[in-house]
Amino acid sequence: MPDDKPSDLESRVKAKAAELGFAACGIARADAAPLAGERLHQWLAEGRHGDMIWMEERRDQRASPAGLWPAVRSVIALGMSYAPKDDPLRLAEQGEVGRISVYAQGADYHDVIKRQLKALGRWLASDAVGVEYLFDLKVFVDTAPVMEKPLAEAAGLGWQGKHTNLVSRTEGSWLFLGAIYTTLELKGDTAGRDLCGSCDACQRACPTDAFPAPYRLDARRCISYLTIEHAGVIPEEFRAGIGNRIYGCDDCLAVCPWNKFAAAANANLAFAPRAELVAPEIADLIALDDAGFRQVFAGSPIKRIGRDKMVRNALIAAGNSGDPALSEGVAALLGDPAPVVRGTAVWALSRLDAARFAAEKAQRRGSENDDGVRVEWDRANLS
Structure with a gap:
């Protein structure tokens, strides 16, 4: 098996991700978010997870990609836009109706994103690399113990804002996140930089x-x-x-100033x-x-x-x-x-x-x- 990989693989992955409906794609080394596990353990120790016992039960697997899958070498972080067309706060004073979070008003994002992650994974395995390159991969949405937000920041998709969600310079606070773990050695992107400034x-x-x-x-x-x-x-x-x-x-999310750069027209129609x-x-x-x-x-x-x-x-x-x-x-x-x-x-x-x-x-x-x-x-x- 060759020791290297096709030299343009990273750019081809990003192009294919865009073709599959992802608004953002970046790559990080599996060890690119070393502080995420430490912060997770502190958060759990303070009891701030409430009834979400599964986060405590699988904290070691969640703390780092290698904790979940020791063979992983690279993480492909992906984001799919669900930017709303209408102001999510417009119904605040209409007590006779209920307000449902924007992300839940359409199709189940778990199904939509996992389907496209699998499509990207199949393409990567069958077309992008070639049979002579032996590697493995796994796809995750948010039902697995994966720290999507720190990994997305490490992969350059944006940064974790003061509301703890990912903020993107182009998609604001409206990104669903997914990840592909792989044993391939891929070149990582520059990590996202915090641009929240003094905004609160x-x-x-x-x-x-x-x-x-x-x-x-x-x-x-x-x-x-x-x-x-x-x-x-x-x-x-x-x-x-x-x-x-x-x-x-x-x-x-709705009050984040970076949302002004997010275009509802770019949101996946499934949502x-x-x-x-x-x-x-x-x-x-x-x-x-x-x-x-x-x-x-x-x-x-x-x-x-x-x-x-x-x-x-x-x-x-x-x-x-x-x-x-x-x-x-x-x-x-x-x-x-x-x-x-x-x-x-x-x-x-x-x-x-x-x-x-x-x-x-x-x-x-x-x-x-x-x-x-x-x-x-x-x-x-x-x-």
């Missing part, structure tokens, strides 16, 4: 103060974590800040928003049963949170809406089989209709068998 727009935009300091995120306070990853009742201190966000939060997910009615969401949930969110990344979490999130939005017309649908959930739904319905009703709440409490509180739901009945704020 993303820090000021966070409704729940999830950033204890620039470049540091406490997931336990993040609306994306709370509405997607957190399994139980959402802590009361965060409910008002969630507003009408029912899945994720775009605020820290075009589905009409029913752009501004779903809260009244419709709180009425969902399991079958209805699966039907509405088929093919969407939202499907993974399940009906109970979605209805919980929609109930918080209902409670924040100030719309008494929603109280009837909220009250109907006081007997829901899921304690997380019942408990959140108690809180929402207390904010929408004090008289109805008092009547329902008198009827239901004594027979409630879940400690958490009883706590909600007893502490509900009637003001």
Whole structure:
């Protein structure tokens, strides 16, 4: 087997990546982000990952590419644009509808990106290098223990901004990331340079103060974590800040000044928003049963949170809406089989209709068998 590789392979990889719909492609050596593992261990030690136990269980594999696959020599980092056409913050004052994070309004990005990563990998193995060059590769989106953002920075795609997400000079904060690990020795690109400067727009935009300091995120306070990853009742201190966000939060991304260079026309068409997910009615969401949930969110990344979490999130939005017309649908959930739904319905009703709440409490509180739901009945704020 020859010791070298085709001399123009790196440029050909980038050209093929662009052909497959990737807006950004760069290369890093497997050991190009040495501090990422140290920062990960510190973050986990501080408990800022909340309920995301899998991050702790596979921390050593996540800490570096070699920790996951010792044979890896190079990382091809890739980014696919999902820049929105409309302002993600435009629905902030429309309490009757729910706000879904831009990335989740279209097709499931895991499926789209993995399909194109595999296509790039097949091309690399069959056409780009040649059968006389023996090498291996693996493709990853974000379901594997891979530090995509530090690796993308090391590969020159951009830099990790103060909101901890990747920022690109050409795509702003709107990049889905993927990676190909390979045993090929590829020439690395120049790492990205932090261009946030003195800007703190993303820090000021966070409704729940999830950033204890620039470049540091406490997931336990993040609306994306709370509405997607957190399994139980959402802590009361965060409910008002969630507003009408029912899945994720775009605020820290949407205010990034670098977004002015991102063009929605360059976004992958697979991520075009589905009409029913752009501004779903809260009244419709709180009425969902399991079958209805699966039907509405088929093919969407939202499907993974399940009906109970979605209805919980929609109930918080209902409670924040100030719309008494929603109280009837909220009250109907006081007997829901899921304690997380019942408990959140108690809180929402207390904010929408004090008289109805008092009547329902008198009827239901004594027979409630879940400690958490009883706590909600007893502490509900009637003001």
